[in-house]
Amino acid sequence: MSDRKEFRDLASPERAREAIDSLDLEPEPETVSLEDARGRVLAERVDAGIDVPGFDRASLDGYALRARDTFGADEADPVALDLVGSVHAGEEPGVDVETGEAVEISTGAVMPPGADAMVMVEETDESGDQVLVRTSVAPGDNVMLAGADIAAGERALGPGTRLTAREIGLLSALGVDEVPVRGTPRVGIISTGDELVRPGGDLHSERGQIYDVNSYTVASAVEEAGGEAVTYPHAGDDYDEMERILTTAADECDLVLSSGSTSASAVDVIYQVIEDQGELLLHGVAVKPGKPMLVGRLADSAYVGLPGYPVSALTIFRTFVAPAVRDAAGRPEPRTATVSGRMARRERYQEGRLRYMPVGLVTAGPKDQRGGNGDTVGADGNGETLVYPVDKGSGATTSLVEADGVVAVDPDTDYLAEGEPVTVELFSPDVRPPSLFGVGEDDPLFSRLLDDLSNPRYLSLGSREGLRRLRDGTPDAAVTAGPVERDVDAEPLGEWTREWGLIVPTGDPDGVDGLADLVDRDLRFVNRTTDSGLRTSLGEAVAALAEERGADRRELVDAIDGFELAVRAHESPARKVAAGGADAGVGLRASAEKLGLGFVPLGEQRVRVHGNPDRTEKVGVTELITALDRVPDLAADLPGYRSANEESR
Structure with missing residues (x-):
């Protein structure tokens, strides 16, 4: 059995901060021209060398x-x-x-x-x-009088001053053409893993390859913190290659950040390189997300190993590393904003680690909602802000844009109750809750409607989940398709129909005529997830076929090869068919024609937009109601779609 590095003694968050603070990230001061000085931080005091003005x-x-x-x-x-x-x-x-x-x-x-x-x-x-x-x-x-503005020998600007247009104006008046500034810490960024491909490269999903997210997101975060990001080629999981890239970065940078290859696995070798070439100060922190974190020294450089999942990597960087980069660059702590709200639903947590829970915000009415420091964080709340978890798992990159901030959950917390007051630390003072928060069915016509709204957020969670959340009172609107439960208090906002059926390869080479072919023939099928309206309509069609044959519905379901193979988006089955991964998939005529595939119609679905009855006066909801006037025009441009007006004629 190979040796494995275990997380036996997880460091506390405080110990992790102390370890990073003990690293010397500060570069040597440098002199820059006045033209390049904007945003830099003075390293020394600047005294006036002349009177300003120099004459009466x-x-x-x-x-x-x-x-x-x-x-x-x-x-x-x-x-x-x-x-x-x-x-x-x-x-x-x-x-x-x-x-x-x-x-x-x-x-x-x-x-x-x-x-x-x-x-x-x-x-x-x-x-x-x-x-x-x-x-x-x-x-x-x-x-x-001469020297009335500033006199020769007077203190003009002190060390630590960030140079903005005002300070540069004063330096110009003093005739200063170059200034001593704090050096910008160079931060080397290395994403690790044999599966990584840089965006723009050829991706082979069949080999398990994924695009490199962290090199770009972490580099952007480094620049925001005041550092100079230097990206290196991604490193595979080979010790010699890892050692070469890490030591090269350490020779050229003040801090080296890697992401990935830090978990307790036999193939992870970074910690071995650090122990062999430098000093490992800690391995593992009692925080979620981000337990597999490394801190150490590599040659003359500081080193921090970030987790591989993008959400975890950015959370750890923002919480532990960014303050050290800002301090090395002489940047002040950023202006932060917080907002108080209440949990929209119960959230369980029993892992015994400090958790930074990504959350989204939704406001409940037409008035202003302000953050804890007075910053306006919403343009349409009534003093009540609901906070809902955004947690698709650490590997989901969409969590980066679907969340507005984080709630720190104490290690001793078993759960956050629905309605429990919480404080959200926003990712930025510029964060604003969405004008409209919607959930439900993934529908191409509704996606086009959202383009007309000022700042919408829509989560494609399926019809059932959309109605469930609307029943709980969290979203402003929910979209459903097909037969769904109606025991929910909702305001009908709009509706249309869409044609659904089986998507098959171009030219229908297998001669698929209908649902019976999936049951009776050896065809590979791909379905939608159980929350999808398409899955529900298909299930009813199978039940109808079973009744027609006098058979048990379960027998027909078991006869369909791949009925339980579920994908989440409306185009996903079509794309799997196009790639040769299935002979047929459930989907929309619009998807089939968009991708140049064949289509076997099975029926029409009614798509409905349901409004939260308590939010009808909210600005984003009124925007949506206005946008719904465009449904006839949008339906005319989408194959298989009809507006309610067309149905009534």
């Missing part, structure tokens, strides 16, 4: 003069001064101002010698070679 300058258009010459002047008794010249911005004065004289001057121009004040043009009148001043001014009035 006029604040307004008007006349430079000696203040004492205007004493006593007013509207009724103006003072007449001889006009002896003019000075414009950007030129050196060519005249001195003596007693009883004035010089015309432009905003920003150098004050001429002898003048100690100026009067705005609106308070004067010209009369030949003289100017009549109708107000009195004091020395320094309307003049910005």
Whole structure:
């Protein structure tokens, strides 16, 4: 039996943070040009080397003069001064101002010698070679003295200052053309596993290959935290290859992040490389998702091993690694937002680890809902925000976009009760709950309707699950297809029909005429999941055939090769047929024609949109009602679809 690295002593989350904090991620400071300085962090104090402004300058258009010459002047008794010249911005004065004289001057121009004040043009009148001043001014009035903005030797900006447009403006005024800044930590990113293929490459699903998600999602998260992401070729599960790529990244980067190959498996070798080439500080953290986490040192670089599943990898990075990257880059903690809500349904949890549970938000009415720090997080709630778990499993990448934040669940928690208050830490202060939250049947016409809404979220969970959740009061709307239970209080919003049947290869080479062929012949079939309306309609058709033959329905089901082979989306059976994986599949005429396949009709399904009766005034629901006016036009463009208006004619 081969040796296996076990998770015997899982570190606490606090111990994991301490281990990462002990790693030195901070790079050496560097000097960059002012053009490249935006967003960087000053490494040293910058003092003013010159006065700003470097001369006494006029604040307004008007006349430079000696203040004492205007004493006593007013509207009724103006003072007449001889006009002896003019000075414009950007030129050196060519005249001195003596007693009883004035010089015309432009905003920003150098004050001429002898003048100690100026009067705005609106308070004067010209009369030949003289100017009549109708107000009195004091020395320094309307003049910005040299160094009034910032004087030479003064502290301009301190270390740790993040350089934005304002700070760069000040540095420009000081004549600074390059600045010392904190170095950007270089973070090497390595996805591991023989099954990975980079997006854009040829994917062979029959070999178990999957596209590399983590190289791109983790690199984006590193950049958001202030680091410089460097992606490396993915590493297979061979020790020598893993060692070569890891040590190369360690030589070139301040921190190396790998994802995958960290679980307790005989084929996982990263921990062996770390132990052989560096130091392994911990292996395994008592947190979900993300238990298989490594922290250590590799050569002169820090190392953190992330889990392989994208949701787990990003959760661990965001929770443990991002703060260290921000600290190394001199970035402040990001502005976070939280929102309080109540659990939409009961959620069990008995694993004894801290859990970061991905959740979605849905608001219950037309008013504002604000986060715990005052940030508006929803444009249509009534003070009640419902929180529902979004957990398709750690391997589901769609959880990344279907969740709005996380709820931290204590290790001692057995379950969260329906209606229990919880605090959601949003993934970003910019997160907004969806304008409309819908669940139910996967339907191509409804997908097109959603394009008309401002910020919808729709979960294709099937007709039965859609109605169940609507019965629980969580979604704003549910979509069903085919025969479904009707014991739910719902507002009918719209409906149409779609033709369904058997999808077969182009030209129907097996000569499939109907459902009986699946029962009587040796044909490979692919079905939909039990929550699907298509599966329900097919089940009723099988029951009708059984009654017609005087047979038991179960006998017919058992006779269909693949009846229990279920796929989740409306096009999935068609695509399996197109790929040669089945001789027939249940589906829609629209799917068959889209993919150029044959179609054997079995009937029509009624598709209904049900509204939550408590949300009819919600903005997203009213948007949906408006969008439903387009059903006749959309149905006309989809093969096998008919609107309710067409049915009534």
